Amino acid sequence: MTRQANRWDELSTDWCPVARALSVIGDRWTLLIVRDCFLGKSRFDEFQASLGITRHLLSDRLKRLVDHGVLEKNPYQQNPVRYDYRLTEKGKDFAPALVGLKDWGKKHMPVRREAAVR
Amino acid sequence: MTRQANRWDELSTDWCPVARALSVIGDRWTLLIVRDCFLGKSRFDEFQASLGITRHLLSDRLKRLVDHGVLEKNPYQQNPVRYDYRLTEKGKDFAPALVGLKDWGKKHMPVRREAAVR
DNA sequence: ACCCTCCGTTCAGAAAGAGAACCTAGTCTG
DNA sequence: CAGACTAGGTTCTCTTTCTGAACGGAGGGT
Numbered sequence: 001m002t003r004q005a006n007r008w009d010e011l012s013t014d015w016c017p018v019a020r021a022l023s024v025i026g027d028r029w030t031l032l033i034v035r036d037c038f039l040g041k042s043r044f045d046e047f048q049a050s051l052g053i054t055r056h057l058l059s060d061r062l063k064r065l066v067d068h069g070v071l072e073k074n075p076y077q078q079n080p081v082r083y084d085y086r087l088t089e090k091g092k093d094f095a096p097a098l099v100g101l102k103d104w105g106k107k108h109m110p111v112r113r114e115a116a117v118r
Numbered sequence: 119m120t121r122q123a124n125r126w127d128e129l130s131t132d133w134c135p136v137a138r139a140l141s142v143i144g145d146r147w148t149l150l151i152v153r154d155c156f157l158g159k160s161r162f163d164e165f166q167a168s169l170g171i172t173r174h175l176l177s178d179r180l181k182r183l184v185d186h187g188v189l190e191k192n193p194y195q196q197n198p199v200r201y202d203y204r205l206t207e208k209g210k211d212f213a214p215a216l217v218g219l220k221d222w223g224k225k226h227m228p229v230r231r232e233a234a235v236r
Numbered sequence: 237a238c239c240c241t242c243c244g245t246t247c248a249g250a251a252a253g254a255g256a257a258c259c260t261a262g263t264c265t266g
Numbered sequence: 267c268a269g270a271c272t273a274g275g276t277t278c279t280c281t282t283t284c285t286g287a288a289c290g291g292a293g294g295g296t
Contacts, residue, residue, distance in 0.1 A: 008146075010170075017223030018153050018216060024227070028126070028144045028253095035136050044274050052128075054254055059275060069226075080262045082273060090226045097218030098136060104215055105135030108187075108208050109142070146284095162243050172285055177244060198293045200242060 021097070024068045029053050030061050031101070034087070034094055037071065042084040070094070139215070142186050147171050148179050149219070152205070152212055155189065160202040188212070 011023035025031045029051065036050050048058055062085055065071040070091040076084045087094075129141035143149045147169065154168050166176055180203055183189040188209040194202045205212075 011146075012227065013229055015229070016153065017220045017227065019150060019223070020227035020229070021219040021223035022146065022149060026146045026149065028129075028140065031140060031144065032137060035134065045272090048274095054256090055275065056255090056277085057253065080260085080273075093222055093226060094218075097215060097222055100212075100215030100218040101139040102135045104211055105137070105139035108211060109130065109135065109138035111131055111133070111138070163241085166243095172287095173244065174246085174286090175284065198242080198291090 024064070024070065025094075027061075029057060030065065031094075031098070033058075033061055033065065034070065034091060035098060037085065037087045037091065038095065038098065042086055044083075044085075047085075065091075142182070142188065143212075145179075147175060148183065149212075149216070151176075151179055151183065152188065152209060153216060155203065155205045155209065156213070156216065160204055161200075162203075165203075183209075 008023055011019050011026070014020055014023070025034065032051055032053075033047055036047055041047060041050060044055075044058065044062070047053070047062075048055060051058070053061075062071065062073075066073050066085070068090075069088055071085040072088050073083050073085055075081050126141055129137050129144070132138055132141070143152065150169055150171075151165055154165055159165060159168060162173075162176065162180070165171070165180075166173060169176070171179075180189065180191075184191050184203070186208075187206055189203040190206050191201045191203055193199050
């Protein structure tokens with residue numbers, strides 16, 4: 001599709017490192033995929049079952065993560081070829097940020113029986 | 119509209135604190151607004167100029183952040199009444215996560231003249 | 237009277253996401 | 267050998283969200 005520089009692309013060249021980080025993981029799903037990787041998940045269907053994300057989006061997000069060098073896609077068997085996704089060093093370096101978010105969520109977003117909106 | 123529990127609402131009651139954190143800040147703009155607050159910005163037009171976000175979305179995101187107790191909206195003058203947005207304690211507690219993202223961005227997303235996608 | 241500022245809201249059109257069905261390539265079951 | 271199953275996707279249509287630009291309102295300044 002070769003689309004124009006849109007706001008996502010602009011983010012990736014922003015002066016601010018937080019913005020550049022968000023150009024990779026700044027959407028609803030991507031960080032959850034990375035989290036699942038930290039939890040040992042590595043296969044398409046595992047992510048899909050864990051997150052409830054649509055297959056279409058999951059496919060797209062995995063591609064982006066691989067393109068950005070956060071995950072790598074490896075064949076884990078032949079006949080038929082099957083792939084899994086593993087964190088690279090770049091991906092593993094997300095750990096501190098993820099821990100930061102985890103701590104915040106733990107402290108400030110307690111689970112309630114009633115959902116926020118109702 | 120009273121829409122059904124959608125995936126965002128589901129996130130807010132997820133077992134995982136990272137997911138619950140993302141139910142608040144898991145979109146393209148929200149964390150950037152929070153970052154701007156840390157950088158001392160507090161007014162609608164300041165955010166808008168800094169981020170290039172549409173006014174419509176900015177309005178919506180600020181509302182959400184206030185609803186979630188991350189920011190508070192205070193009148194900073196009368197005649198006409200004007201409001202600014204300041205981090206609450208809950209908002210300030212984002213600092214570690216933000217630093218984590220900043221460090222990652224700094225290390226792994228160097229600014230390049232050529233955007234990533236080309 | 238007219239323009240300016242700040243903080244929004246409204247609207248139409250474009251982009252992204254959701255949900256379900258379909259595809260491929262090999263394996264297994266009867 | 268037909269039919270079902272598995273893993274990893276892609277394609278389709280419909281709905282939701284985002285974008286960009288215009289408009290509103292409440293006061294101030296000249």
